[in-house]
Amino acid sequence: MVKLVINIPCLNEEKTLPLILSEIPKKIEGIDKIEVQIVDDGSKDGTVEVARRFNVDRIIKHKKNKGLGEAFKSGVDAALKNGVDIFVNTDADNQYPSRYIEKLVKPVLEGKADIVIGDRQTSKIKHFSPSKKFFQRLGSWTVRKLSNTKVRDAVSGFRAYSKEALLKLNITSKFSYCIDTIIQAGKKNLKVVDVKIRTNPPTRRSRLFSNIFQHIKRSTANLVRVYVMYEPFKTFFYLCLVPLLPGLFLLFRFLFFYFNNQGSGHIQSLVISAILIIAAMIIFAMGIMADLNSLNRKLIEENLYLTKKEKYK
Numbered sequence: 001m002v003k004l005v006i007n008i009p010c011l012n013e014e015k016t017l018p019l020i021l022s023e024i025p026k027k028i029e030g031i032d033k034i035e036v037q038i039v040d041d042g043s044k045d046g047t048v049e050v051a052r053r054f055n056v057d058r059i060i061k062h063k064k065n066k067g068l069g070e071a072f073k074s075g076v077d078a079a080l081k082n083g084v085d086i087f088v089n090t091d092a093d094n095q096y097p098s099r100y101i102e103k104l105v106k107p108v109l110e111g112k113a114d115i116v117i118g119d120r121q122t123s124k125i126k127h128f129s130p131s132k133k134f135f136q137r138l139g140s141w142t143v144r145k146l147s148n149t150k151v152r153d154a155v156s157g158f159r160a161y162s163k164e165a166l167l168k169l170n171i172t173s174k175f176s177y178c179i180d181t182i183i184q185a186g187k188k189n190l191k192v193v194d195v196k197i198r199t200n201p202p203t204r205r206s207r208l209f210s211n212i213f214q215h216i217k218r219s220t221a222n223l224v225r226v227y228v229m230y231e232p233f234k235t236f237f238y239l240c241l242v243p244l245l246p247g248l249f250l251l252f253r254f255l256f257f258y259f260n261n262q263g264s265g266h267i268q269s270l271v272i273s274a275i276l277i278i279a280a281m282i283i284f285a286m287g288i289m290a291d292l293n294s295l296n297r298k299l300i301e302e303n304l305y306l307t308k309k310e311k312y313k
Helices: 017-023 047-053 068-081 098-109 130-147 163-168 178-187 212-230 232-258 263-311
Strands: 003-010 033-041 058-062 086-089 115-119 159-162 192-196
Touching: 003 017, 003 068, 017 047, 017 098, 033 047, 033 068, 047 058, 058 068, 068 086, 068 163, 086 098, 086 163, 098 115, 098 159, 098 192, 115 178, 130 178, 130 212, 159 163, 163 263, 178 192, 178 212, 212 232, 212 263, 232 263
Parallel strands: 003 033, 003 086, 033 058, 115 192
Antiparallel strands: 086 159, 115 159
């Protein structure tokens, strides 16, 4: 029996939640059972009452707001405990039409993907400003390069996950799981594809960020942190080149003058060169230590995967 769990993180969504719950498909070809759960991330309105009125299968409650990343993590844990085979996450603001859920789960059902992302085709969204469209394209391109995937809409929250993907992924960000999971998926050789969707008109302003620049700031910090976590040696190697190259240039400059009997007037170059090269050596040593820690983390993640696989088999 194939069980699909549809997860909806909520924060004060009593007005829009009925729109999503009323449109969720009751039957999908290849799916034997569909369950709906909401994660109430510290709502102060009637979100929970709306969910009960629609007889959702599960309500996971946070006593206070913990953030979208934690809400997603709670939803995944609850789904695994209840025997999920395919996990779909959608937003409670009615951005993503529920009619696309069948299209979203199809590649997972057919064994063609571990993760399927709904591509909103942001260049065609009318209420997105030109600057927002540009930064969306730039951000998704950066994520594609760093994760070695072909995702066209990196921050889309409308996604389907196989059980295997859920067992292998470990959410490390409270802000948002979107970039975090793509980087991890690429580094763990999970198959990621996307399907084109259209979005509904906006019902409210985003609660994740107040403006596009705050979103860029938080997303960039999260992207860098996750990438360094999985590629520490490469990151620190490139960083050590920043002081190393000018340090070597100044060293060769001093040697040139020294062998032409003019070294006494260029001692400053030698001193600055020594400082820069020592700084580069320290950064390189940090990279080696970070890489050793990364190997240890991989062993821990592998053990965690086997533990979860045994627990939720």
